[in-house]
Amino acid sequence: MRKSAADPKGVLSGSHFLDGDHALAEGALAAGCRFFAGYPITPSTETAERFAERCPAVGGLFIQMEDEIASVAALIGAAWGGQKVMTVTSGPGFSLMMENIGLAVMTETPMVIANVQRAGPSTGLPTLPAQQDMMQVRWGSQGDYRVIALCPDSPQECFDLAVEAFNLSETYRVPTFIMTDETVGHMHEKVVIPPADQIGVVGRNWYQGPKADYRPYQFTGKDVAPMVKAGDGYRFHITGLTHDERGYPNLTVEQNEKVVTHLIEKIDSNADRIIRLDEDEIEGAEVVVISYGITSRIASRAVQLAREAGIKTGSLRLITIWPFAEKRIAELAGKIKGFVVPEINYGQMVREVERSAAGQCKVVGVGHCGGAVHDPEEILAAIQEAAK
Amino acid sequence: MNMNDQTFRVESPMAEFLRMERMPHIWCPGCGIGTVVNSFAEAVKKSNIDMDKLAVVSGIGCTGRVAGYVKLDSLHTTHGRAIPVATGLKLANPELKVVVVSGDGDLFGIGGNHFIHAARRNMDIVVICVNNFTYGMTGGQLTPTTPQTANASTTPYGNYEYPFSLPFLADACGATYVARWTSLHARNITKSIREAFNHKGFSFIEVIAPCTTLYQRRNRLGDGLDALNYYKEEAEVGQEIDTRDVGIDFQSEIRMGRFVKRDKPTYYEAVNERYANVLGDDYQLYGMSKPEREEKARREAEERIRMQALLEEEEARLLAEDIGTDEEGV
Amino acid sequence: MHEVRFSGFGGQGIVRCALITGKALAMYDDKYATMTQSFGPEARGGACSSQLVVSESRVQYPYVTEPGVLVALSQDAYNKYEPQLRDGGILIYEENLVKPIGDTGRTQVYPAPVTRFAEELGNRLFANLVTLGVFTAITRIVTPDAMKKALPGLVPDRFLPVNIKAFDRGYEYGLELLERHPLARGVAP
Numbered sequence: 001m002r003k004s005a006a007d008p009k010g011v012l013s014g015s016h017f018l019d020g021d022h023a024l025a026e027g028a029l030a031a032g033c034r035f036f037a038g039y040p041i042t043p044s045t046e047t048a049e050r051f052a053e054r055c056p057a058v059g060g061l062f063i064q065m066e067d068e069i070a071s072v073a074a075l076i077g078a079a080w081g082g083q084k085v086m087t088v089t090s091g092p093g094f095s096l097m098m099e100n101i102g103l104a105v106m107t108e109t110p111m112v113i114a115n116v117q118r119a120g121p122s123t124g125l126p127t128l129p130a131q132q133d134m135m136q137v138r139w140g141s142q143g144d145y146r147v148i149a150l151c152p153d154s155p156q157e158c159f160d161l162a163v164e165a166f167n168l169s170e171t172y173r174v175p176t177f178i179m180t181d182e183t184v185g186h187m188h189e190k191v192v193i194p195p196a197d198q199i200g201v202v203g204r205n206w207y208q209g210p211k212a213d214y215r216p217y218q219f220t221g222k223d224v225a226p227m228v229k230a231g232d233g234y235r236f237h238i239t240g241l242t243h244d245e246r247g248y249p250n251l252t253v254e255q256n257e258k259v260v261t262h263l264i265e266k267i268d269s270n271a272d273r274i275i276r277l278d279e280d281e282i283e284g285a286e287v288v289v290i291s292y293g294i295t296s297r298i299a300s301r302a303v304q305l306a307r308e309a310g311i312k313t314g315s316l317r318l319i320t321i322w323p324f325a326e327k328r329i330a331e332l333a334g335k336i337k338g339f340v341v342p343e344i345n346y347g348q349m350v351r352e353v354e355r356s357a358a359g360q361c362k363v364v365g366v367g368h369c370g371g372a373v374h375d376p377e378e379i380l381a382a383i384q385e386a387a388k
Numbered sequence: 389m390n391m392n393d394q395t396f397r398v399e400s401p402m403a404e405f406l407r408m409e410r411m412p413h414i415w416c417p418g419c420g421i422g423t424v425v426n427s428f429a430e431a432v433k434k435s436n437i438d439m440d441k442l443a444v445v446s447g448i449g450c451t452g453r454v455a456g457y458v459k460l461d462s463l464h465t466t467h468g469r470a471i472p473v474a475t476g477l478k479l480a481n482p483e484l485k486v487v488v489v490s491g492d493g494d495l496f497g498i499g500g501n502h503f504i505h506a507a508r509r510n511m512d513i514v515v516i517c518v519n520n521f522t523y524g525m526t527g528g529q530l531t532p533t534t535p536q537t538a539n540a541s542t543t544p545y546g547n548y549e550y551p552f553s554l555p556f557l558a559d560a561c562g563a564t565y566v567a568r569w570t571s572l573h574a575r576n577i578t579k580s581i582r583e584a585f586n587h588k589g590f591s592f593i594e595v596i597a598p599c600t601t602l603y604q605r606r607n608r609l610g611d612g613l614d615a616l617n618y619y620k621e622e623a624e625v626g627q628e629i630d631t632r633d634v635g636i637d638f639q640s641e642i643r644m645g646r647f648v649k650r651d652k653p654t655y656y657e658a659v660n661e662r663y664a665n666v667l668g669d670d671y672q673l674y675g676m677s678k679p680e681r682e683e684k685a686r687r688e689a690e691e692r693i694r695m696q697a698l699l700e701e702e703e704a705r706l707l708a709e710d711i712g713t714d715e716e717g718v
Numbered sequence: 719m720h721e722v723r724f725s726g727f728g729g730q731g732i733v734r735c736a737l738i739t740g741k742a743l744a745m746y747d748d749k750y751a752t753m754t755q756s757f758g759p760e761a762r763g764g765a766c767s768s769q770l771v772v773s774e775s776r777v778q779y780p781y782v783t784e785p786g787v788l789v790a791l792s793q794d795a796y797n798k799y800e801p802q803l804r805d806g807g808i809l810i811y812e813e814n815l816v817k818p819i820g821d822t823g824r825t826q827v828y829p830a831p832v833t834r835f836a837e838e839l840g841n842r843l844f845a846n847l848v849t850l851g852v853f854t855a856i857t858r859i860v861t862p863d864a865m866k867k868a869l870p871g872l873v874p875d876r877f878l879p880v881n882i883k884a885f886d887r888g889y890e891y892g893l894e895l896l897e898r899h900p901l902a903r904g905v906a907p
């Protein structure tokens with residue numbers, strides 16, 4: 001990732017007391033996002049509102065679309081029109097977005113989508129937190145593919161990871177998700193926005209060769225082709241159909257294999273570069289609590305109680321959810337008695353942990369229904385069980 | 389590729405406009421979609437617009453394949469979503485002319501909501517609908533425009549639903565340019581597309597066209613030629629037609645013409661005006677300052693006037709040539 | 719560490735109270751503060767609340783579990799949240815809107831006529847700032863200076879002076895209350 005300094009125009013440097021939703025908008029602006037299409041839905045609306053308020057003076061555009069399908073469609077258009085683009089949503093809106101997320105994956109269109117998760121299924125509990133869409137973000141659109149998803153645990157991290165999400169999205173030409181939740185979205189804390197020259201931003205990788213040689217795709221499985229924008233005379237074509245390097249439909253099994261392995265490999269082969277973890281007292285731990293987002297902060301209290309009770313407990317916070325940190329978890333599995341995986345759903349990421357641990361140690365999930373965070377005591381009990 | 393193909397690809401008058409390396413296309417013999425592509429190419433040529441600044445967006449369907457064949461920046465999207473993609477493209481890069489070409493099912497079935505909202509916003513794009521009264525690509529099912537009693541694979545006993553009248557819908561939703569032709573009226577289509585290129589705001593052109601393989605056959609209406617004969621018999625140009633009166637019954641009269649042309653600020657102009665009023669010099673969309681915006685608007689207005697003059701000349705020529713319009717037969 | 723809950727009915731500026739205090743602490747008193755609020759049907763009519771966790775180091779667990787301070791501006795809010803106030807905790811309430819029930823000796827209670835003071839300043843809308851003044855004086859969790867610095871951006875500019883006045887009025891009254899009933903051990907729990 002080649003980074004340059006952020007455009008100071010979008011950067012609201014200084015200290016602020018912000019909620020996660022507002023911090024997301026600031027992160028996007030700092031990252032150079034100048035086009036936002038969205039549709040209101042609790043608890044994500046504040047991000048759209050802040051972007052709408054801030055963008056005119058920053059040189060950006062906000063449009064409220066007729067629905068979430070249209071929002072992602074507009075992002076695809078705007079990305080190929082040359083802009084960095086973003087939308088936010090929650091539950092029902094995320095389901096509607098799946099169709100065009102697939103188109104963005106297939107056309108390798110960079111964009112950032114934040115899901116401020118609320119409790120489902122369906123309309124569920126609109127104003128209360130959950131972590132129930134962790135698999136939907138991974139598998140929700142049809143077909144076989146990879147995306148990148150990040151999980152902030154605070155308003156500060158909403159800002160930081162919004163910048164990071166844009167950087168990853170541009171680097172790998174892949175929709176990148178910020179999977180936050182109602183609690184983080186609506187929680188206010190101090191957010192420090194650094195001066196623009198201290199924010200590293202990955203710009204669009206513009207193609208620079210002769211026009212006739214331009215190919216919107218390369219199926220190397222490592223890196224992605226540079227991009228162009230409409231209006232610059234490249235006469236590019238993109239399609240959701242299986243396509244060749246020129247972007248033209250090529251409806252054969254062989255070509256599909258090329259495209260799909262590329263979509264998968266460009267993420268998998270770079271997983272080590274993408275994945276970020278936050279580890280605490282892992283060395284010598286008997287039990288490691290694996291958590292993400294708001295649940296990490298709830299779990300931290302259980303971890304502390306366990307340590308006070310004499311159980312050597314480490315904590316592993318997944319900042320990057322997808323690609324999954326399977327290598328690190330497999331490595332740890334051989335050294336500890338067990339993992340404890342609390343999450344606000346009845347078992348989504350815990351299956352990934354089980355898969356990665358591959359029977360080397362215990363894996364104790366701590367499920368929870370949507371709408372509320374865990375009682376730290378529940379997590380403590382699981383730590384005690386894992387330590388047995 | 390044989391030699392004939394090779395020559396065809398290089399020498400075709402369409403070579404400049406089509407991705408010849410993608411020929412032959414997928415459309416059936418007699419299908420009306422090709423006519424629309426030809427008229428579109430003709431309009432592009434005649435209006436002399438910079439093809440590098442022209443983009444085509446399509447949805448999914450037989451008509452949706454148009455984006456794949458034109459040698460322009462082109463986006464083949466998802467079913468029904470061409471309009472919002474075009475919206476994003478246009479707003480991200482306002483100097484582009486963005487044209488949506490798609491089918492009746494795509495634009496008014498699954499994508500109906502996007503259509504009405506883009507029209508309401510007076511989004512500055514051109515939408516061309518090839519209305520063949522059916523879902524061609526999936527095998528001839530009912531669409532929101534299928535006339536009553538017409539047979540579709542999902543209304544095997546004849547259609548009992550009320551169809552949309554597309555010009556009326558577009559007009560009611562706020563479209564500022566609305567026209568309808570049939571695929572028999574290639575030159576009128578061309579002219580309408582040119583007018584739409586030159587029109588500021590949401591332009592809608594409906595082209596009634598045959599789906600020979602499915603709609604024609606299933607309804608025992610004969611082949612492509614029979615369809616053109618029907619248009620010749622039943623299609624009628626009128627002046628000052630009210631869009632409330634242009635519904636189409638099964639195999640009966642088709643009223644055509646330019647139904648609506650009105651001036652109204654586009655979405656983009658409305659955004660600019662609002663922000664500039666409230667925020668003054670602080671407002672710099674994509675970094676453009678107020679004088680730059682005004683200069684650009686002035687240039688565009690001049691260009692529109694120049695084009696309009698050309699169009700009028702052409703209109704006079706057409707009239708002289710035909711003593712009337714295309715509906716008398718080509 | 720302090721856990722504080724502001725409560726009342728929708729429209730009393732309950733969320734604003736926590737926002738101002740949180741911002742004051744995080745930005746001008748060099749503390750860590752995490753503010754959460756009850757959203758949703760719960761927040762429309764009925765009792766509404768906002769919470770703050772205040773600490774010298776980063777707040778991990780963001781929720782209030784055993785608040786040491788409760789500010790109650792309505793009877794519903796009092797009924798709902800008083801039982802959760804920890805023993806010996808500080809209860810500040812609107813004396814004309816709340817009738818305490820049961821054992822008032824369990825906590826340290828400070829009634830204040832905040833709505834009346836606000837009305838004297840021109841509008842009952844300023845009651846939340848009067849409340850914050852009382853709160854600041856009694857709990858000493860946050861400095862009055864920081865509170866005033868936190869106001870711009872959180873109250874409309876044209877109401878800034880009157881809001882500061884309202885805060886000062888509450889602060890003075892809080893000091894008087896404190897003089898009459900000093901805090902046990904002199905600090906907020």
Ligand SMILES: Cc1ncc(C[n+]2csc(CCOP(=O)(O)OP(=O)(O)O)c2C)c(N)n1
Binds near residue numbers: 450493494522524526
């Ligand atoms: C979400 C979704 N549903 C259904 C389809 C299948 N489908 C492909 S094309 C089409 C109909 C297209 O009809 P129309 O827009 O009238 O185009 P035509 O083929 O007649 O030109 C349908 C239903 C799809 N591609 N995507």
Ligand code: SF4
Binds near residue numbers: 414415451520599600
């Ligand atoms: S199926 Fe119908 S619409 Fe499709 S190409 Fe054939 S004739 Fe045209």
Ligand SMILES: [Mg+2]
Binds near residue numbers: 518519522524
């Ligand atoms: Mg059709």
